[in-house]
Amino acid sequence: MTANWWRTAVIYQIYPKSFADASGDGIGDIAGIRTRLAYLADLGVDAIWVSPWYRSPDRDGGYDVEDFRQIDPRFGDVAEVEALIRDAHTLGLRVIADIVPNHVSDQHPWFRAALATAPGSAEWSLFHAVAGRGVGRAEPPNDWLSVFGGSAWDPILDAAGQPTGFWYLHLFDATQPDLNWEHPAVRAEFEDILRFWFDRGLDGFRIDVATSLIKAPGYPDEHRAAGVEAGLSLEVVEGQPQWNRPGVHDIWRAWRRVADQYNPPRVFVGEVWADSPAGLAAYLRPDELHTVFNFDYMMCPWDADRLRAVVDASLSTAGLVGAPATWVLESHDKPRVRSRFALDAAGMDINDRSGPGDDALGVLRGRAATLFMLGLPGSAYLYQGQELGLREVWELAAGVRQDPAFARTHGADGLRDGCRVPIPWTDEEPGCGFGPAGMSWLPMPSDWGAMSVARQERSAAGVLALVRRALRLRRSEAALRSAAMTWVAHEDPAVLVLRRAGIGAGDIVVAMNLGAAPARVEGSEVLAASTAGIRTADGGVLLPPNTAVWLRG
Ligand code: NOJ
Numbered sequence: 439m440t441a442n443w444w445r446t447a448v449i450y451q452i453y454p455k456s457f458a459d460a461s462g463d464g465i466g467d468i469a470g471i472r473t474r475l476a477y478l479a480d481l482g483v484d485a486i487w488v489s490p491w492y493r494s495p496d497r498d499g500g501y502d503v504e505d506f507r508q509i510d511p512r513f514g515d516v517a518e519v520e521a522l523i524r525d526a527h528t529l530g531l532r533v534i535a536d537i538v539p540n541h542v543s544d545q546h547p548w549f550r551a552a553l554a555t556a557p558g559s560a561e562w563s564l565f566h567a568v569a570g571r572g573v574g575r576a577e578p579p580n581d582w583l584s585v586f587g588g589s590a591w592d593p594i595l596d597a598a599g600q601p602t603g604f605w606y607l608h609l610f611d612a613t614q615p616d617l618n619w620e621h622p623a624v625r626a627e628f629e630d631i632l633r634f635w636f637d638r639g640l641d642g643f644r645i646d647v648a649t650s651l652i653k654a655p656g657y658p659d660e661h662r663a664a665g666v667e668a669g670l671s672l673e674v675v676e677g678q679p680q681w682n683r684p685g686v687h688d689i690w691r692a693w694r695r696v697a698d699q700y701n702p703p704r705v706f707v708g709e710v711w712a713d714s715p716a717g718l719a720a721y722l723r724p725d726e727l728h729t730v731f732n733f734d735y736m737m738c739p740w741d742a743d744r745l746r747a748v749v750d751a752s753l754s755t756a757g758l759v760g761a762p763a764t765w766v767l768e769s770h771d772k773p774r775v776r777s778r779f780a781l782d783a784a785g786m787d788i789n790d791r792s793g794p795g796d797d798a799l800g801v802l803r804g805r806a807a808t809l810f811m812l813g814l815p816g817s818a819y820l821y822q823g824q825e826l827g828l829r830e831v832w833e834l835a836a837g838v839r840q841d842p843a844f845a846r847t848h849g850a851d852g853l854r855d856g857c858r859v860p861i862p863w864t865d866e867e868p869g870c871g872f873g874p875a876g877m878s879w880l881p882m883p884s885d886w887g888a889m890s891v892a893r894q895e896r897s898a899a900g901v902l903a904l905v906r907r908a909l910r911l912r913r914s915e916a917a918l919r920s921a922a923m924t925w926v927a928h929e930d931p932a933v934l935v936l937r938r939a940g941i942g943a944g945d946i947v948v949a950m951n952l953g954a955a956p957a958r959v960e961g962s963e964v965l966a967a968s969t970a971g972i973r974t975a976d977g978g979v980l981l982p983p984n985t986a987v988w989l990r991g
Pocket residue numbers: 498499501538610646647709770771
């Protein structure tokens with residue numbers, strides 16, 4: 439693969455706690471990932487992105503990092519990760535890790551050192567320690583909210599447990615204090631962390647909350663719209679004091695210089711929620727990040743006009759700066775695609791999360807959506823278990839839920855555990871082959887084994903077979919690696935048809951029927967279809983509702 443592998447790559451996201459458990463403690467680990475690399479190579483993905491694997495108290499699924507140069511002992515150690523990278527490279531897979539620069543764990547040595555001093559100290563200057571407002575400075579410095587609910591500020595207490603009148607900033611959980619990126623020591627430390635991992639062969643990083651590192655001087659109020667109860671709604675508004683400040687781009691330019699010193703150059707994908715297409719494109723300039731996550735695509739409902747508009751906007755925004763678009767339907771933060779569309783189909787809000795909605799329709803739409811996504815130009819993400827068509831586990835009891843936002847919002851939000859239930863590798867009870875001891879850190883529902891890898895290996899009709907086929911075609915068909923696509927007009931506005939231009943073997947037509955009536959689509963041969971039984975007749979297919987197909991054009 440070339441140095442430009444990231445432009446067309448399919449990247450498989452691993453949530454290490456839930457992927458494969460080799461040690462038998464009910465928690466996934468690096469050794470478990472190693473045992474499944476052959477499965478991933480056979481699936482046909484180009485790279486893996488592993489969510490945080492660092493030493494962490496795990497108050498936010500590892501996004502609360504205590505030591506960026508140590509692996510969480512429950513997952514393994516640095517030598518094991520080096521072996522993982524070596525094994526992956528041998529199989530032709532790249533390895534991307536998560537890096538979390540906005541905040542650290544409250545157990546990080548820097549924060550512990552700060553707590554042992556008074557605000558105003560050199561130790562506190564690495565964080566945002568700000569005087570409160572009101573009598574006795576007893577109120578937070580401003581109106582900013584934590585993304586996980588409640589104020590973004592917590593009081594700094596003295597050794598006797600009394601308020602100091604100063605507050606520290608945490609845009610996420612109170613156990614995740616924000617770092618002060620105006621401080622040169624913070625910048626130097628992270629560039630050193632990048633080198634630490636790049637020197638060990640890591641191919642790149644997914645950058646957690648890549649938009650929030652610089653805060654507006656003076657910490658002004660953001661004057662939020664009434665009714666907003668958590669700090670990052672889907673509507674990121676221009677000029678907000680804590681997101682998308684111009685100064686953040688200097689950081690990414692400096693990181694890019696580090697990445698470009700390696701051969702092959704290392705790559706970055708940013709978690710970016712921007713306020714405008716131009717704002718998003720700014721992160722993708724040639725001297726900044728290589729790609730960014732496409733949240734608009736992920737959150738698009740089952741609606742042909744809106745989906746088409748999101749595809750067009752994504753391509754034109756990335757195209758402004760010569761970057762590839764990316765596509766994503768699932769992650770460790772959002773309900774499974776099948777279940778989102780099941781809600782949608784039942785007329786429920788896509789963010790409703792009370793589930794299950796119309797699961798039968800969700801199954802069809804989830805399969806179709808995954809096939810359609812893999813037919814778009816650029817780079818695509820698959821979240822572990824998406825290739826099995828797993829559903830959201832809505833029914834997890836409050837007592838087993840671990841998402842910190844669940845507690846901070848008194849159960850109103852923070853339902854991210856339902857997409858983090860461990861992977862069913864077999865249908866053997868208990869534990870579905872996740873680990874040798876049958877244990878799993880989140881309980882598996884009774885239908886889990888039926889969706890397992892082992893079961894689907896025995897069936898040509900499963901989602902696994904569909905994804906495998908699509909990924910094989912992405913490799914064998916030059917048309918699917920081309921950078922461009924064109925829409926093909928269709929008389930039914932609920933049917934999306936696009937053409938990928940090929941050289942030699944010809945064009946490939948990708949189509950999805952989001953409407954209620956079957957629709958004819960022209961093409962000479964069915965290469966892949968999201969449901970069985972779609973055949974060509976008279977130079978085309980009759981595409982049923984809730985179905986996607988790839989045809990030779
Ligand atoms: C985004 C990550 O995807 C999410 O899981 C995490 O909770 C927040 N950033 C905070 O790090």
